[in-house]
Amino acid sequence: MSVILRLMLEFFKTGLFSVGGGLATLPFLYEMSDATGWFSHADIADMIAVSESTPGAIGINMSTYAGFKTAGVPGGILASLALAAPSLIIILIIARFLAKFRENKLVEGAFYGLRPASIAMITAAGLNVAKVALVNLSAYGASGSLTDLFVWKAILLAVVIFVLQRRFKWHPILLIAISAVVGVIFRF
Amino acid sequence: MKELLELYWTFVQIGCVTFGGGYAMLPILERELVDKRGWTTMDDLRDYFSIGQCTPGIIALNVSTFIGEKRRGIAGALAATVGFLTGPIIIILVIAAFLQNFAQLEVVQHAFAGIRVCVCVLIVQAVMRLWKKSVVDPFTFALYLIVFVLHAFSGYVLPVKLPAAVLVLIAGAAGILMSTAKNRRTGKAGDAK
Numbered sequence: 001m002s003v004i005l006r007l008m009l010e011f012f013k014t015g016l017f018s019v020g021g022g023l024a025t026l027p028f029l030y031e032m033s034d035a036t037g038w039f040s041h042a043d044i045a046d047m048i049a050v051s052e053s054t055p056g057a058i059g060i061n062m063s064t065y066a067g068f069k070t071a072g073v074p075g076g077i078l079a080s081l082a083l084a085a086p087s088l089i090i091i092l093i094i095a096r097f098l099a100k101f102r103e104n105k106l107v108e109g110a111f112y113g114l115r116p117a118s119i120a121m122i123t124a125a126g127l128n129v130a131k132v133a134l135v136n137l138s139a140y141g142a143s144g145s146l147t148d149l150f151v152w153k154a155i156l157l158a159v160v161i162f163v164l165q166r167r168f169k170w171h172p173i174l175l176i177a178i179s180a181v182v183g184v185i186f187r188f
Numbered sequence: 189m190k191e192l193l194e195l196y197w198t199f200v201q202i203g204c205v206t207f208g209g210g211y212a213m214l215p216i217l218e219r220e221l222v223d224k225r226g227w228t229t230m231d232d233l234r235d236y237f238s239i240g241q242c243t244p245g246i247i248a249l250n251v252s253t254f255i256g257e258k259r260r261g262i263a264g265a266l267a268a269t270v271g272f273l274t275g276p277i278i279i280i281l282v283i284a285a286f287l288q289n290f291a292q293l294e295v296v297q298h299a300f301a302g303i304r305v306c307v308c309v310l311i312v313q314a315v316m317r318l319w320k321k322s323v324v325d326p327f328t329f330a331l332y333l334i335v336f337v338l339h340a341f342s343g344y345v346l347p348v349k350l351p352a353a354v355l356v357l358i359a360g361a362a363g364i365l366m367s368t369a370k371n372r373r374t375g376k377a378g379d380a381k
Contacts, residue, residue, distance in 0.1 A: 015244060015245055018244060018245070046291065049291035049292075050280070050283060053290070053291050053297070053299075053300040054207075054276065054279050054280065054290075055203060055205055055207055055275055055279070056206070056273075056275070056276025056277075056279070056280070057210070057246040057248065057276075059246055060246065060276050060277070061276060064276065064277050064280035065280055065284050068280070068284045068285070073281060076277060076280070076281050076284070077277060080273055081270070084246075084249055084269055084270075086244055087243060087244050087245020087249055087253065088245075088253050088265060088269050090245070091239075091240075091253040091254055091257070091265070092253065092257055092262060092265055094239060094243065095253075095254055095258065098235075098239075105367070105371070106364055109363050109364035109365075109366070110360040110361075110363050110364050111235060111360075111363065112363040112366065112367050113328075113331060113359040113360050113361070113363020113364065113366065114238040114239075114359055114360050114363060115234060115318075115322035115323075115328070116322050116323050116328040116331040116332040116335070116359070117331060117332070117335040117355060117356055117359030118237050118238040118318075118322070119314075119315050119318045119319065119322050120332045120333070120334075120335035120336035121241060121335065121336075121339050121352060121355070121356075122214075122237070122311060122315055122318070123311075123340075124336055124339040125211050126211070126311035126312055127340055128340075129304055129307050129308045129311065130308045132304055133305045133307070134305065154301075157305045157306075158305050158306075158308060161305070161306055161309045162309050162313070165215070165309065165310075165313060171219060172205075172212075172216045172310055175309075175310075176205050176306050176307075178306075179303050179305055180299040180300070180302050180303050181302070182302050183299045183300065183301045183302020183305075184295055184298045184302065186302075187298055188298050188301035188302050188305070
């Protein structure tokens with residue numbers, strides 16, 4: 001079997017079985033690393049760092065990287081498409097189903113419970129980012145002083161961004177770009 | 189064809205700025221798809237996120253597929269999904285080919301420390317926008333708190349970390365039970381009249 005086909009098959013499987021966000025692909029990536037040797041465990045650790053500093057989820061990034069390393073640019077593209085294919089097919093089926101059964105009592109009931117659960121998880125995701133972006137636990141641990149717990153310049157930036165979006169309706173993409181520049185200038 | 193291209197290009201842009209697990213894309217989707225183009229509603233977006241959490245694959249991709257499908261069927265789903273993938277694929281190809289220590293570059297680290305602050309605010313903004321129609325009564329508020337604690341602190345309150353998909357399935361089942369119970373109660377009240 002050609003390398004590209006094997007790549008696509010492996011990443012298709014990963015896409016099919018990893019449920020719930022990019023990090024869910026990690027266990028599959030470690031298995032694939034052991035089974036194929038396409039990339040090392042150190043590559044995975046590096047890719048986690050890269051994924052945190054580029055757009056796109058770790059699963060997509062790893063598939064692009066592994067595909068490129070083993071089979072060049074076509075490998076990178078095809079492996080990524082293979083990763084996305086299972087969810088694409090499943091969502092297409094669900095979208096059809098949803099259009100038909102939207103008014104169904106059971107579906108309505110399920111969403112009644114899903115909605116608060118969904119935003120609870122979004123809140124938790126926000127908390128996770130805030131833990132890295134707005135507080136400095138190690139400085140707090142070292143000094144024990146509450147003023148060291150918060151990264152004040154980050155909190156100031158957060159307040160400014162919040163106001164710019166809420167009150168002045170600045171575009172989120174513009175706000176992301178500004179935050180990157182502020183981060184570089186003020187050495188966040 | 190023109191609309192497919194527009195769909196593709198919109199998601200290329202969204203894919204290039206989606207940092208931090210897909211949720212930060214919500215305010216961007218709201219601005220680009222709900223406010224500017226009227227392609228979908230905030231309620232639909234929220235439901236797509238709910239479903240995207242319990243189906244295989246990356247949430248941001250699942251949401252892209254949903255929106256594309258709603259707009260232009262299968263072709264639209266492909267255009268949106270491939271569009272979303274385009275940016276990340278090109279970026280990783282460039283990094284893999286030229287920038288071995290990309291994530292260790294000082295300027296990159298500072299830029300992304302800044303971006304993470306913005307992502308935080310965007311996520312808070314997303315929660316605020318969705319709150320009113322999701323947390324509508326004591327039951328949904330309780331469900332919100334329970335899922336939040338289990339998801340954010342499951343390592344502390346439970347011996348094992350519950351996967352998001354399991355929480356979503358439990359919440360869906362709880363919703364069905366609660367709304368059935370409610371319907372039965374109001375049904376009986378109706379009979380009594």
